[in-house]
Amino acid sequence: ISTKTTLAGFEFDNCLMNAAGVYCYDAAELDQMQASKAGTFVTKSATLQARTGNPEPRYLATPLGSINSMGLPNHGLPYYLDYVSQQQIAVPNKIYFQSITGFNIDEDEQLLAQITASDFKGIVELNLSCPNVPGKPQTGYDFETVERILTRVFEVYQGPLGIKLPPYFDIVHFDQMAAILNQFPLAFVNCVNSIGNGLFIDAATETVTIKPKNGFGGIGGDYLKPTALANVHAFYQRLKPEIQIIGTGGVKSGQDVFEHLLCGASMVQVGTALQKEGPLIFDRLTAELKTIMQQKGYTQIADFQGQLKHLD
Numbered sequence: 001i002s003t004k005t006t007l008a009g010f011e012f013d014n015c016l017m018n019a020a021g022v023y024c025y026d027a028a029e030l031d032q033m034q035a036s037k038a039g040t041f042v043t044k045s046a047t048l049q050a051r052t053g054n055p056e057p058r059y060l061a062t063p064l065g066s067i068n069s070m071g072l073p074n075h076g077l078p079y080y081l082d083y084v085s086q087q088q089i090a091v092p093n094k095i096y097f098q099s100i101t102g103f104n105i106d107e108d109e110q111l112l113a114q115i116t117a118s119d120f121k122g123i124v125e126l127n128l129s130c131p132n133v134p135g136k137p138q139t140g141y142d143f144e145t146v147e148r149i150l151t152r153v154f155e156v157y158q159g160p161l162g163i164k165l166p167p168y169f170d171i172v173h174f175d176q177m178a179a180i181l182n183q184f185p186l187a188f189v190n191c192v193n194s195i196g197n198g199l200f201i202d203a204a205t206e207t208v209t210i211k212p213k214n215g216f217g218g219i220g221g222d223y224l225k226p227t228a229l230a231n232v233h234a235f236y237q238r239l240k241p242e243i244q245i246i247g248t249g250g251v252k253s254g255q256d257v258f259e260h261l262l263c264g265a266s267m268v269q270v271g272t273a274l275q276k277e278g279p280l281i282f283d284r285l286t287a288e289l290k291t292i293m294q295q296k297g298y299t300q301i302a303d304f305q306g307q308l309k310h311l312d
């Protein structure tokens with residue numbers, strides 16, 4: 001029974017990896033991802049300059065998931081390009097993901113120029129949940145800006161590239177975004193980022209639980225799964241077949257992985273549960289997925305990928 005998968009024309013010996021932001025901040029964490037059963041890793045979303053991020057507490061694990069307002073703490077793009085360059089030599093025949101976040105279209109272009117100038121041979125994940133000009137919603141919810149950014153991106157960057165999208169909650173938004181994305185040679189769309197601006201409070205002390213943004217932060221974990229599966233399936237149904245889907249959100253068991261694949265994902269990322277359990281989670285998730293596949297008589301992911309049945 002194989003859990004290998006193909007994305008952007010590359011083969012990965014396992015369809016599981018981390019979600020950007022989790023276990024990928026520095027070399028110590030990325031080394032742990034390299035040593036795990038994950039098929040590969042993605043780095044923390046990198047910016048032009050290193051960032052310390054928001055004041056703590058900025059992350060809280062809750063019984064059903066997590067809330068965070070990290071503020072993009074990262075060592076800056078050169079740090080991650082150096083790390084991946086080393087890994088491309090130390091562990092060759094493996095394709096790595098570099099996540100990037102510009103604060104405007106010119107920064108996106110500069111980040112991509114730096115990647116082009118490096119010996120990076122992997123896949124770029126452009127985080128579109130990034131902030132926009134004040135007064136406008138995050139980029140992923142500003143459809144004209146998404147179109148403008150992708151037009152520029154594909155004018156300047158020639159390597160395999162996909163985008164990380166925030167969750168959408170309206171069928172018309174699925175239709176409108178898919179119509180935009182189908183215009184571009186995207187390698188993949190990663191659905192979904194955390195649900196923005198949730199609020200987790202402590203009733204005993206009558207206070208919020210994270211410091212930034214008066215306690216408002218991105219929601220991950222069990223809360224996110226139904227929305228994540230819907231976004232994976234909605235874009236799987238709407239996007240041209242050349243644009244594959246990465247499924248992210250609410251994965252903490254082999255069944256959750258199976259469900260994302262059934263909805264159309266080609267690769268599955270783990271965030272909140274990885275933060276709680278550590279990289280050994282990939283051993284457990286892989287074993288649980290294989291057990292489900294065996295019980296159902298499947299030997300490879302292609303046997304059931306995207307085959308979610310509707311009630312006709």
Ligand SMILES: CC(C)(C)CCc1c(C(=O)O)[nH]c(=O)[nH]c1=O
Nearest residue numbers: 069070071072129130131194218
């Ligand atoms: C929310 C932003 C800081 C604009 C982007 C980075 C990011 C963060 C973060 O660094 O706070 N957290 C998430 O759950 N998703 C993200 O995409």
